[in-house]
Amino acid sequence: MNRSEEDYVKVIYELSNRNKAEMIKTNVLAEHFGYTDQSVNEMVNRLQKKGLLDFVPYKGVALTPSGEAEAIRMIRSHRIWEVFLSEKLHIPANHVHEDAEMLEHATSDHVLKALYDFLGKPKRCQHGNPIPDFSGMVEIPEDIALSDCDQGDVFILERIRDADGLLQFLEDKSIRLSDRFEIHAKDTFNHLIELKCDNRTMTLSLKTARMLFGRCVSA
């Protein structure tokens, strides 16, 4: 598999988990990557021929078990590299994602396994996301999104979706794992959520709040 094939498989896996959908429509993929429908269709054909996904016209694509195994392998590699970059090289957590994106594709299974053992078999990456173990077991976190909290709730941040731009945004706002937020107001019309953390107040979009996960304790 080349890098763009691996990225497709990973994105299909993440989108179907995130949306709890069995099939992902090809226009959703085109939108996600910013590619044309034609180039997405060509890639879908290629991955189908390789036995990594099934395509059903008008319904979309779903990974086959071997496609899913490839996606999990990429995610495992990505998250193990993030732990290494931040714990051993002391690169700030908001800067490890881009390098992990490159390294995940360039790592053989035996190097990854050695790295995993060297790091003491970490359970989560620096952004709180679970690392699939080598048997393919993936922990499904039992947390909720900040966007699902209501006014008056207290939310403790435990996991951040690994997304370009988001990590830098959170750094700029000094938002970190285990921060505790009081939900001051939730404005579903304007898609905003107003928070209080220590002595700071801040307003986030509900789009951002959907990428932050943790525990919600009623105040």
Ligand SMILES: [Zn+2]
């Ligand atoms: Zn990452």
